[in-house]
Amino acid sequence: MTGDDDAAITADGLRKRYGAVQAVDGVSLSVRRGEFFGLLGPNGAGKTTTLEILEGLREPDEGTATLLGERPWPRNPRLLPRIGVQLQASAFFERLTAREQLATFASLYGVGLRRAEEMLARVGLAEFAGTQAERLSGGQAQRLSIACALVHEPELVFLDEPTTGLDPQARRNLWDLLREINADGRTVVLTTHYLDEAEILCDRVAVMDHGRLLRTGAPAALIRELDAPTRISVPSGALSVDEARTVLGEGAQTTDDGVSLVFATRSPASVLALLGERGALNGLEVRGGTLEDVFLHLTGREYRE
């Protein structure tokens, strides 16, 4: 199998078993150059293992992977300078400052110290340059880890759950950084178990569960293809459930949980018309389908983060 020039990654039929656990069970995917690709799935879905196979850290039991036209396994020195990897758990030298960590990685890749300084500023850690890695906050450590993965300007970047464990503000800041990295023209492969993150950041996502890819595509396309009902909600008590059911009939599924009155419908116009007639549009919320619905639809169960 030879990847065409446009493909950053092609994987074909990857399988990996740990004892009784089939961690990766026949994964095939392809990622175009410059694409922001997300591997989305709950914990234990096999995202990390898939990534490790692609990066060349693990040998697959079956299947082949090609990155930038090269085979990642066995350890391929031609490929290594072209990819950047942020591991799921940060790997730092003990007692070295942020600047020293980055300088060490820079010189491992034969990159000058100037570049290391620039990178530090780029990820917003300039003022923490002299802080030992152990003392950085979770978000700062992730940024440093990403800086270490990027210091040699790789074409292809792997990020394994970079935002897990961060507070919402830090997550959003990191999203901006990840978008910039992609905007530089680098291919980014990101794993996440946050549906919203995948939806917001990725050009395409692959939904993964139990070692398999259930569906791959642009988030919007996946949601649209799902043809999920639109959810309309107003504060509870704006209308009685019985009345709504009588008027709307089979056109909507109506529930009231004591906080919100929710209609799930494929003909939102009729619901909105009814609410308008009764002057019950205060506090109205309309929500289309989400990746959560896609996951529910694909697996038959609620997404558990």
Added chain:
Amino acid sequence: MKAFFSLSRALLVSNSRDRTWLFFTVLFPLMFLLLFGVLFKGGATAHSTVLQVGPVRVLDSMTAAQRAELGRTLTVRRDDDLADALRKVRDGTDDGALQQTGSGQLLLHFSAGDQTRAATVQGLVQVVVQQTDQEATGRPPAWTLTTAQVEDQSVKPIQYLTPGLLGWAVATSGTFSAALTLVAWRRKRILRRLRLAPVGLSGVIAAPTAVTLLVALVQTAVFLGVATLPYYGLRLTGDWWLAVPLVLSGSLCFMSIGLLAGSFAKTENAAQSAAQLIVLPMAFLSGSFFPLDYAPGWVQDVAQVMPLHHLAAAMQDVLSRGKGVDAALPTIGGLLALAAVLCVVSLRLFRWDDT
């Protein structure tokens, strides 16, 4: 090469910020030297005292100058009451009682209670007697020369403490640091991260190795510096610089032992315990803390297969016994050969990752 330098620098900086590491690699062994040096100061050369019972020609015929010279290592006191003299030897007040039992016949009473003192006093008296014999046979007397020999033959504590404790320090830091670094790097996923960087396995292993060799050199400098202070009085002889290649090959040898232990260890603690289990008994069985001359025969036999014993013995030879390359080379060769074999085995067992 670049990887080797950047990793070595990272490791040195990281280690130098670790107080525990500094303490255990340099200060701790040095404390032992300072302590043992004080405890044993004058220990093995402790002045022997001999009671002269009745007339003894070899002693009585000495000139004042000869007596003074002898007095530096052996004090002779007169006690003509044999029973009293024997009691004093028995309870350890004096080391021996010397009687002339006939013409040309001497009887030395000593106590087997303290083997060291017994052996020392026997040796000293023997030297005196031989000396007198030589004079009797008309050879030129050489008192000064002989007493000098007496001192050289009796090893001063600092002369075996320095190579012994230095050997132990090098063995400890060798076994611990390289292995521990690799185990820590593996557990903290640094090895995994390095595996993704374009660096060779050789650079990854060479960095902790170089740092440990550097530590061994620092230990050697500090030890020799302290031991040659007038207070401790180690005098370096001829080819003492041979201690440097000895220390380096010893360090390599112990690193390979540690590397092997580290290949099996999952955590730093396990690696540390394994290293300690290897080094401490080896130090005792190799006579790092005290000479094995009076140890049971089987201990001396076991010592022969201990690399640490050979390292200390060869260092003692070149540091203070005036021996040269001939004494050092076989040991250097042996240590390096063992290091090579163990290294090959450890490299086969090397893992970048826990799983």
